[in-house]
Structures are given as C-alpha cells and as structure tokens.
Amino acid sequence: VFNLFDYPPLHKDDISLKMKVKLFYFLCSRNNNALYSYSGVTVWWNMMPPSDSFKADQVIQDIINLNSYITVGMKAIMDDVIGPFATLLLDxxxxxxxxxxxxxxxxxxxxxxxxxxxxxxxxxxxxxxxxSLLTDVVDWCETSINPPAGMIVCSLRPF
Structure with missing residues (x-):
C-alpha cells in the first residue's frame, strides 16, 4: 500500500495521489478519554485499573507463562511494537x-x-x-489499538 504514494503513474496530470490524501485524527471526548470493551469488561481509559482488567488470564490460553505478559501489560508491549516505527518517523x-x-x-x-x-x-x-508473540497475546494487545478486536473507540474526523 505504501508504495502507491511513490508510484509515478499516480502522480501525473490531475491524478496526484499525494495531493488527495487527507489527514485524520482520532478524537475522543473533550478529555481525550475512550471507552474500552473486551472480554465482557468495559472501562474508561482514564479509569483503567493497573490490574488485569480485561481478564487476560482467561483469554490468553496458548502459552504456559502468561503472567509475564500480563505483568508487562498491553501498553508496554504495544509501545515496544510501535516505538521503533514512531521514533524513525519522528526523526x-x-x-x-x-x-x-x-x-x-x-x-x-x-x-x-x-x-x-x-x-x-x-x-x-x-x-x-x-x-514473536503468540496469537492469544496479539489478540489481547489488539484491544488497545484495533476496534474490530472488541474495543469501542472514538470517531475519525478529517483534519
């Protein structure tokens, strides 16, 4: 997909793809709070308890030592996944x-x-x-980034 932005035939005459791309931002409520729902539990992001609020111990079944993942937490794992990309793009x-x-x-x-x-x-x-992460761990982590996995998030609005 990213190659489309550099594909010369899409940048001729009146077809400039780069000029047609619209920026989008995730917007939540005024305090930038989102409602998260997964595994029968719903919490506001700013009220998320530090414990295993999404019952990962019941959801993650394909690994023996699941507590190490729960202890580290989905936020730390996702920050680690996204970090190298974000750092290089910001650079x-x-x-x-x-x-x-x-x-x-x-x-x-x-x-x-x-x-x-x-x-x-x-x-x-x-x-x-x-x-690499096993399927159940990835599914659990996706609750923090991917609406189809069960998270209720904010709307996308054009810039």
Whole structure:
C-alpha cells in the first residue's frame, strides 16, 4: 500500500495521489478519554485499573507463562511494537529524511497483527521470551489499538 504514494503513474496530470490524501485524527471526548470493551469488561481509559482488567488470564490460553505478559501489560508491549516505527518517523519529520518511511515499507506486506505474530521480537528490557508473540497475546494487545478486536473507540474526523 505504501508504495502507491511513490508510484509515478499516480502522480501525473490531475491524478496526484499525494495531493488527495487527507489527514485524520482520532478524537475522543473533550478529555481525550475512550471507552474500552473486551472480554465482557468495559472501562474508561482514564479509569483503567493497573490490574488485569480485561481478564487476560482467561483469554490468553496458548502459552504456559502468561503472567509475564500480563505483568508487562498491553501498553508496554504495544509501545515496544510501535516505538521503533514512531521514533524513525519522528526523526524523518525533524530531518526531512525518509529512513523511517523506508523502514515501515519493509513491513508493508504485514498487518499489525501479522507483524506482531511473525516479525516482532520484544525488547530485552521487557523480560519477555525472545520470540514473536503468540496469537492469544496479539489478540489481547489488539484491544488497545484495533476496534474490530472488541474495543469501542472514538470517531475519525478529517483534519
């Protein structure tokens, strides 16, 4: 998909794809709070307890030591997944470079789910196994980023 933005035939005459891309932001309530629902539990993001509020111990079934993932938490795991991409893209914005964009394009064939399941290896600082995440862990983590996985989020509004 990302290659479309650099595909020359889409930038001729009146077909400039880059000029037609609209920016979107996730907007929630005035205090930027979102309602999260998963595994029969619904909580407001700003009232999310530090404990296992989404019953991951009942949802994650395909690993023996699930407590290590629950202890680390979905936010830390997702920050670790997204961090390298975000850092490089922010560096691109500061320097005018394209290293972050090129790095992201290396994984264009993957959805977030398949990237986490087949390519991502957690940082040693998390203390998780040195391997990609198993399906139940990915499904659990997706509750924090992916509406189809069960999270109720805010609306998308054009910039």
């Amino acid at each position: 691109d914005l500061k320097t005018g470079g394209s290293e972050g964009w090129q790095y992201m394009k290396n994984f264009d064939q993957h959805s977030t789910h398949t990237y986490m399941q087949f390519k991502y290896i957690s940082s040693p600082s998390l203390g998780l196994p040195n391997k």
